[in-house]
Amino acid sequence: MAYQNLLVHNNGHIRHLVINREEKLNALNKQTLAELHDALTDALATETIRGIVLTGTGQKAFVAGADISEFASFDAEQGRTLAAEGQSRVFDLIHHAGKPIIAAINGYALGGGLELALACHMRVAATHAKLGLPEVSLGLIPGYGGTQRLTQLAGRGRALEMILTGDMISANEALGYGIVNYVVEPADLLTKTEDILQRIASRSGSAVSAAIEAVNASFGTTKPGFETEINLFGQCFQTPDFKEGVGAFLEKRKPNF
Template sequence: MAFENLLIEYKERIQYIIINRESKLNALNKATLAELHTAITEAFANIQVGGIIITGAGQKAFVAGADISEFASLGVDKGTELAREGQTKVFNLIEHGNKPVIAAVNGFALGGGLELAMACHIRIASDSAKMGLPEVTLGLIPGYGGTQRLTRLVGKGKALEMIMTADMITAPEAYEFGLVNHTVSQDSLLTKAEEILNKILLRAPLAIASAIKAINAATDPAVNGFDTEIDEFGKCFGTNDLQEGVSAFLQKRKPEFKGN
């Protein structure tokens, strides 16, 4: 499928999703969110894709926020609908996906851009990137999971400080706070993302999907995370991948997982 606001590239089993609105600092408008929903859904369903790297076009911005021009005419109902649709169709979709998603934060990640990065399973930032949730400067709060995911990643006190002051933080600060997994030079950003994802792709795909589900359950008050872990652990015993993994271990060879 051809997209107006995204570039899709493949590198063996890795699918790149590049937000391609460089003149708008890759801001997320409704059309881009709709395309992200389609692209991510298709990637999760594509058996040729093992994992996804999301990044922004150019070197200035990952995603510099939502497209504020679309907010002017919204009332309470439409504003609520906007947040609920974005959460369901993009941000929660990524977080609860069955394949690993890495955010390669190549520049500004502000507002909805930082929320997009936080929905990904792993975040890698260029050392010149800057991050923040400046919504209160517009009379808003984060609406795509920012209050929840930031609190889980950096703790309540730091989340309150970042959101209430609307201050940006640097990539080294983000690493110190636990907001990103790694910081690297701009030139090394995609190489590092690929290195991590290619290592994950050597592991059993169904086990990776189960790990994502179980780890997400740890911060979901609606479910018992321990029960989820037990269930997912048990399901692994019904896979050919487990048989392959055990056989390879006993035979002292590298496993060849098929994802079944």
């Protein structure tokens, strides 16, 4: 099908899903998430596709976050539903996919954008990429698995530092933290990503799928952690800090917490 916010093309056994909202720094809105769900489901069901590249249009942003204007007026229950539906339809779909999905981080990966990359099986970042979870500056917490997946990759201390400060880190810092697998020059980003997927594609597809499932199982039962994040994310929407943080963002001023 034709997509409004997504470009889809194949290179042999590899499918590229490119978020195409460059003028909005590829921010995630409801339409984009719906298209990602559809495109991912199709790629995973297509037998000839052995791996997926997830990236953004342009050189500036992978995904610079969620489209804040869409949820600025949400209450607690709407916030919880936002997180729960996004998790089940996109982020968990990626995390548990039986085919390898690699995020090619071509620029800013912030908020929901970093969470999208974290859900992927691996991450390759361009040298100029910046990564962060700035939700606390909006009176929120990460709501698409960031508190869980970042902690699994970087450890509790690093995860808490990034989440509580909301600060961005460089691609090389992310490499040192174990968040990304490789840092490469922008011109080499897709080549490196495809090289990894091509090597995986030459292996047994059933064994690759089983290995992904087994590695995911090593984290044990993570559902309570994700459920806690979803519930607390929703509760943030009924706080004065959320109203101030989102209002300040939309008015392009510093929040007064």
